[in-house]
Amino acid sequence: MLIKTECTRGRVFATRAEANLALFEYVDGFSNPRRIQKRLGYLSPIEFEEKHYVNQATAEPVNLKPRKPALTS
Known part of the structure; x- marks a missing residue:
């Protein structure tokens, strides 16, 4: 496995x-x-998250006010 090679090359573990x-x-x-x-x-993943949060910060705000219920007679 490549990760093992990258991490352990030239190292000795007790x-x-x-x-x-x-x-x-x-x-x-x-x-x-x-x-x-x-x-x-x-x-x-770090770049992807940074891009996501930048996009969230520059996006138009969403109106989260609850709708008023319709009046019934």
């Missing part, structure tokens, strides 16, 4: 648990949030 922790930190802290993904339009 225990399997130490190696597992290093892999977890690499995947959770670097690989997942920063790698571009096809399903996100070739953006990283």
Whole structure:
């Protein structure tokens, strides 16, 4: 697996648990949030979220006032 190679190349771990922790930190802290993904339009998750929030901030506000109920006789 490429991730294991990227994370562990040139490193020596004293225990399997130490190696597992290093892999977890690499995947959770670097690989997942920063790698571009096809399903996100070739953006990283961080870039995708930033773009989403910028679009939300510049979008027209939505009127969230409740409608008044119709009067019935």
